Amino acid sequence: MANNSFAYNEQSGGGEAAELGQEATSTISPSGAFGLFSSDLKKNEDLKQMLESNKDSAKLDAMKRIVGMIAKGKNASELFPAVVKNVASKNIEIKKLVYVYLVRYAEEQQDLALLSISTFQRALKDPNQLIRASALRVLSSIRVPIIVPIMMLAIKEASADLSPYVRKNAAHAIQKLYSLDPEQKEMLIEVIEKLLKDKSTLVAGSVVMAFEEVCPDRIDLIHKNYRKLCNLLVDVEEWGQVVIIHMLTRYARTQFVSPWREDDVLEDNEKNFYESDDEQKENTDKGTKPYAMDPDHRLLIRNTKPLLQSRNAAVVMAVAQLYWHIAPKSEAGIISKSLVRLLRSNREVQYIVLQNIATMSIQRKGMFEPYLKSFYVRSTDPTMIKTLKLEILTNLANEANISTLLREFQTYVKSQDKQFAAATIQTIGRCATNISEVTDTCLNGLVCLLSNRDEIVVAESVVVIKKLLQMQPAQHGEIIKHMAKLLDSITVPVARASILWLIGENCERVPKIAPDVLRKMAKSFTSEDDLVKLQILNLGAKLYLTNSKQTKLLTQYILNLGKYDQNYDIRDRTRFIRQLIVPNEKSGALSKYAKKIFLAQKPAPLLESPFKDRDHFQLGTLSHTLNIKASGYLELSNWPEVAPDPSVRNVEVIELAKEWTSAGKAKKENPAKKFYSDSEEEEDSSDSSSDSESESGSESGEGGQSDEEEDSSEDSSSEQDSGSASELDADDRRDQRNLKTKEKADSEDGHKKNEKSKASVSSNDESSSIEESSSDSESESESESEPDSRKVTKEKERKPKQDRNSLAKDVSLLDLDDFNPISTPVVLPTPALSPTLIADLEGLNLSSSSSVINVSTPVFVPMKTHELLHRMSGKGLAAQYFFPRQPCIFGSKMVSVQITLNNTSDRKIENIHIGEKKLPVGMQMHIFHPIDSLEPEGSITVSMGIDFCDSTQTASFQLCTKDDCFSVNIQPPVGELLLPVTMSEKDFKKEQGVLTGMNETSALIIAAPQNFTPSVILQKVVNVANVGVVPSGHDNIHRFAAKTVHSGSLMLVTVELKEGSTAQLIINTEKTVIGSVLLRELKPVLSQG
């Protein structure tokens, strides 16, 4: 309706633009001064005449122009008397426009407005429901206090109107009257109470909106309508759905007990995966009563689920926040997919959705991990979207995906958008602190950035490095020296201050440099920023205490400068420091402790998400977006300890037919079942869906229909919709004495439901991403990778320099070599300042056109699992393994293997661990942490790393439980011994040219032409082997490249299509053995149909 009036405005506005332009003067003084300008007067005289003419067309024309003026914010109040005369016009078009005018000016011209009231009162009784509704709308929009009693009366009458459309407007009018006169609250609540009972989908949204505005605390009014609202929800219009869902979320938090386990609350983060296990453990341990969800609670969760598929972003978000706040944590996962879908929408929607995901991803990482790549940044994203995505990526980072993410961040750091580049540096810092495996890698990457050309980037890096070094101060002397040199060039105050602080803290580790820095700073002291001055003073004090011989005079000089500084903070600091460190008779006992005070161990800063503190706001709200409590924000209450009486929601139905009773009995088993299996139930009712369509239609139909009709249609439709609730009601009402038995049945339902939901939990777990589980287990594993990586770096150090030069053309910004040692040259962690490093860093900037051979992400990860231990031979313990094709975090030469353990027995399996290993010579294995216990039906996924030495030899080991040991084997398919690399076609040819003769194997393949389409070949090859795709300029040649995990030897695969359904398969590699095995495996696959 609002839209309509817009349309009017613009329509007339277009034609009138020129004329209205002349009126510009009148806008300067919107009221009062009007008559002074003759041209305006004339203009409006013209309008007045048109309004007084006998022709409707002239009147309509005038009204359009007037409404156009209003829309443009021009003053048209002077025309009030002329316009108001037309309020009784028979022409509905004119009438509508007059209404628009009145709504705008009635407040200013109250006396005149009263003249029109009687017209509205008459219109309220008009046989046309549209006229009744719009009369009510205008009446309630006229903000004239005198007519409050008339409005009240009109609302009351309209709330009993036969037309649901008029009743809807009554609900809207309630809010308007309430804002005009809050005194009416009690009477209005009565009307709200009545309208809440309304069964029309048209009314539901509007009355709940009125409820939220007028009496959100009267939760008691909702009880009896709760089930009805849940059942109507799908058919309510979109905007109403949003309001109802938000209200019901608050309701649920006051009426039901928490479906979350206690330990979840404490440790939300990654634990929800094991929820089912914990649940049981808790139950058996403490002997507490098992949790049974109230069927009404379940009803809400179930009935809102389809709305995740709404086209309306606000509805999807509303359901998402409902699941987040009231659904069991194991079920909340379904919202991620829908929220990610919203990211395709316009930037405003993205902004809000990303903010909410940012908050969610802090608490429950697992939910969004499978969608990691959906948060990758595009260079065309607005900065605010980029930074939000970055925030989420940081929250999602874990041991399993960090290598992929760092590679992605590498692109971001080079972004032209410097604000974003700086944010990325912060992010790298956070990843470095959160994931200890990559701390060194990140630190080295950041050190490289210190030679970046952009000052913002350098400054940000300095600040982040400072924080990182603070966490592990030892062994970073070289980096500190490097940063000391930066002081000559860098000008950003924060960065300078950070460097000085760092040198001061570590002055004993760089005993030669620190005094020299102080000397330089003494020279430039007066021209420094205040922030830097303070740090110079600190540095002086620290040096004075540790090395007074060299720095005493310097420090005193600086203190003298500080004494006369213009800034009082600096003068204060100077005085304070002097008293503390320079002993004299006045200085008290404190100076004895000066060294302890200045050089105390300082706690490392916590690099945290800025979204950390937002979770106390209900998601999806304005307050959450602003991180401020907006006015009118309604707090979400904590779950009650004990649920309030659930029977308050039982609805009494007046008439009771005998057939009903029997039907109820016959169906008695049904409701419980229906509760938990949506699809079955939907099938039941779907056959009648077309009927219900027409019936529900008639509810909202023309105003002339009878009450009875409406009732009956409603009854039947609610019956179809959701048998359970209404049938229980019927039972209840049928015999009050049965109440107790019914309640028993209820709780039985609860039990059943609990079991079912558990089953669904575990199945969810299985289907949900494997990455998620791997991260859990990996976080537990100790950092054995460290010694390994160090070994690697040492080896590299030994490599002659010319070797590096050949590779050094392209240097990854972040040293990812912990993961892929050969593909990229190395930025050495220890000699951070060696000349070669500088050379490397220069190389960094020339990278664009030089050759690149990088390990890339897998093109395809087959979901195929292999049996490790069958449940029969494992006495109930079953195990499967799977190759996730991720770089292994336990060691660069290892292949990642994920093992999923299932307990199929009916008792707990304890202490699952790896026993004796029987590995061929040279092979190594990084085992998973022992698992304390696995509940029946429980499942857990753990990660291991195995170095197969580039061979398909079997790794044999024992998988042990508390009582048994089972011998198991892992034999890798040859395709899993590879990591995909990316290279250009030119490089491919070059490398291939080197690997000829002995290093080349080939085979001829014959197959049907349909098997030789590009996509089929690609699919088949990447299914067998973890190879990367090399772009090809020819349609008939397909190239793939990889390197072996252990030795890093290149493995080049070429499929060249020939004439007559044949193709040549060529493999070039130094590793001739696995090369020929791969050829043998690929050949049948490619020729198969």
Place this chain on the structure above:
Amino acid sequence: MIHSLFLINCSGDIFLEKHWKSVVSQSVCDYFFEAQEKAADVENVPPVISTPHHYLISIYRDKLFFVSVIQTEVPPLFVIEFLHRVADTFQDYFGDSNVGDTLPTGQLSNIPWRRAGVKYTNNEAYFDVVEEIDAIIDKSGSTVFAEIQGVIDACIKLSGMPDLSLSFMNPRLLDDVSFHPCIRFKRWESERVLSFIPPDGNFRLISYRVSSQNLVAIPVYVKHSISFKENSSCGRFDVTIGPKQNMGKTIEGITVTVHMPKVVLNMNLTPTQGGYTFDPVTKVLTWDVGKITPQKLPSLKGLVNLQSGAPKPEENPSLNIQFKIQQLAISGLKVNRLDMYGEKYKPFKGVKYVTKAGKFQVRT
């Protein structure tokens, strides 16, 4: 909920206002202008702004800002979604310049989304299956991220109250679907059939995402070499584009858009096909390629003039590619049949497929 709405054009004039409650002075928009000034560009104006007495929630569409004034807590998406619907309505209404003289009467019907008494002499139902490939390709040509997003847009001109059922050959492809409210959710859940009484005219029936488990075929590849020399005021630019797996269909409507770094003054390029423009103010290079013939791959190469003395750009710009393939849904989705119930006449039915580039970005 929404208190007032202001429409502001790109030169900062408030040219339309509407107040649902009491009148809020235009001066409230000053807070918005302030935020707009702070933002680097229109895209970065925060959609939600807090002012001392109000909250401003705004959207930016077609060079217009729709700024709404809010007084109390409200889900921001509620407002944003609503404003976009308002903008949609404007677009529908003013889109094809023949603004009707009679205003829509807002009649009530049994089915809220369909007016009663629709009558056509030719009864037609057309569906467009439009799929977009979103992708990020890294500089070596491998796919970092790729996904197919699709929509089915319908144009229904059927008399009376037709009840339609649309089924697919391979509905399992649809991983995540959002529906127009007319669709019966339960039928979809149980039978994977889209069953609905359609609105009259043009509307979006569903949007969907194709399961990410499937490999996305990328129909084009780009060879590029963009380099800037150190201490020199020029650089080289060379981009060639070619078809990869086109399944026998022509790739057409190719456009390459590149946001060049700020230090680029001008570009001196030669296209082998199509035309190019470079805007020295916005630094946007647009190459309108047209369609690809595999015999002769289109390329664009030449020199880049840089501001002398300025440091060379650190990163090469990303290439944004647009293209279109007619008669093809890249996911392989196929409509099986359309049935109509509730009316007796025989409608004319048609389905069209098209694949386009969505957010398709090649990093260089």
